[in-house]
Amino acid sequence: MSAKKDSAKDLEIQKRMEQLADEINKHNQAYYVDNNPTISDELYDSLFQELVRLEQQYPQFKTLFSPTERVGAAARTEAVKVKHKIPLLSIHTETDYTAQGAYDFDGRVRRELELTPQDPPVEYDCELKFDGLAVNIRYEKGILVQATTRGDGYEGEDVTANVRTIKTLPLKVENFPDIFEVRGEVILHKSEFKRINEEQKAEGQKLFANPRNAAAGCLRQLDPSVTARRNLSFYAYGYGEVSETVANKHSELLDYLKSKGFPVADTRVLAYGPEELQNFHVRVEKIRDDLPFDIDGVVYKVNSFALQRSLGFVSREPRWACAHKYPPQEVQTVVQDITIQVGRTGKLTPVARLKPVFVGGTTISNASLHNEEFLQNMGVKIGDTVVVRRAGDVIPEIVRVIKELRPDNARDFVMPEFCPVCGSHAYKEEGEKDRKCTGGLFCQAQCVQSILHFVSRKAMGIDGIGEKLAEQLVEKGWVKNISDIYRLTKEQFVSLERMGEKSADNLLASIEKSKRT
Secondary structure: OHHHHHHHHHHHHHHHHHHHHHHHHHHHHHHHHOOOOOOOHHHHHHHHHHHHHHHHHOHHHOOOOOHHHHHOOOOOOOOOEEEOOOOOOOOOEEOOOOOHHHHHHHHHHHHHOOOOOOOOOOEEEEEEEEOOEEEEEEEEOOEEEEEEEOOOOOEEEEOHHHHOOOOOOOOEOOOOOOEEEEEEEEEOOHHHHHHHHHHHHHOOOOOOOOHHHHHHHHHOOOOHHHHHOOOOEEEEEEEEEEOOOOOOEHHHHHHHHHHOOOOOOOOOEEEEOHHHHHHHHHHHHHHHHHOOOOEEEEEEEEOEHHHHHHHOEEOOEEOOEEEEEOOOOEEEEEEEEEEEEEOOOOEEEEEEEEEEEEEOOEEEEEEEOOOHHHHHHHOOOEOOEEEEEEEOOOEEEEEEEOHHHOOOOOEOOOOOOEOOOOOOEEEOOOOOOOOEEOOHHHOHHHHHHHHHHHHOOOOOOOOOOOHHHHHHHHHOOOOOOHHHHHHOOHHHHHOOOOOOHHHHHHHHHHHHHHOOO
16 A cells, blocks of 8 residues: 555656756746746746756656756766767858859859759748857757767867756757658847956956857866857757658748747748849848847858758858858957967967957957068058957957058067067078067977967867966976876866866866877
């Protein structure tokens, strides 16, 4: 009799936990996706805490779609590679920023489909080109079971625990096909990017260059609890492997995904022919700065899936889609100073310190002047007004000097003959453009950069040593050459700023693991 009572109680608790998970997930959808909260924050918190309490008491009944997954699972020790069932390939980028780009794409599609001028215009779905990271999210029987980055298009990195923390993404979908892979972009909204950089600055950490870099760093975190605090967003734009067809057109697919609770960008239209494609390109450019997230262009897709199959792929890109980008944004600012940055190989790079200016969603305060020859050809002086842009909408660069605005007190900059960090002779070999410090690892700047190169993912893959920590290790004289990294102790790490025992243990474990790389 007692066993029956226990069984009945367990069933009751399990049903209550599933009910709470479903209810909280619906409230998350209403709050984060629909912007239409249906209960108070206090009531939401009480439901959430009840679920947390029950999961702690009865972990065997916790589900894969539990909203508590959004606070982050246990930290991983390493990244895991996953092969895509269907390749997640990139889209051809139209380099002609003008109206001709739309006409060129439509012309290629019509030729491939062997259409004549008498045939009706092709129907296209037009969307935004998000500036984020492409991911493939696999649902089985409506439950989110795996998420993978694009990687090389054929194999990506498992980021399931991190993707589960994205509040705008459903963990469970009702009446969904048995297998359905949703593809889309993980991005960081501009407001969230600003908040994160303010936190980084307050903690003395390195600032993220732009929202895309910040999103990439968050998504590939080994500790999902860090990702959970960063408020990433997701927007669906396609599908991978599916067990059944849900639409015959791309626009219908997006409507279907939206009806199932997936965020889909509202700025999209159906267009017929190149003129309407270009109209969309122009319209989006006008509202680009007002969007809550960064974009670097628009995307045109042949709407019919049957026509997409007919067009197929070329190289590693679909013939039925293209990205039509915008020219880099350019603004004026003032060169307040020119300083020297010493790289890993000793290269001395002049850097323009600019009056901070907002360009394409990012505040720019520095721009590389590359080398002595570039500096002379550009003719830039300290005090000059210059035009800057983000090359490819990413790297800040000086385009030209506005000499008419040059002040009387503008100063020339002369490349130093001695390294500004260690004082060693800086030489330039005949025929070379770069001047280099001869100090080697005696030069603290070279030593720091060598450490960062050595511990990077593409080298030894030691997690936990960033620029700030590397600088401290060199300043204290603990690392004078690379092998010194393997002589560091827990006591040394714990004595450093913002380094607790757990962080020290994790770092030492990562150093130990690198011995097998």
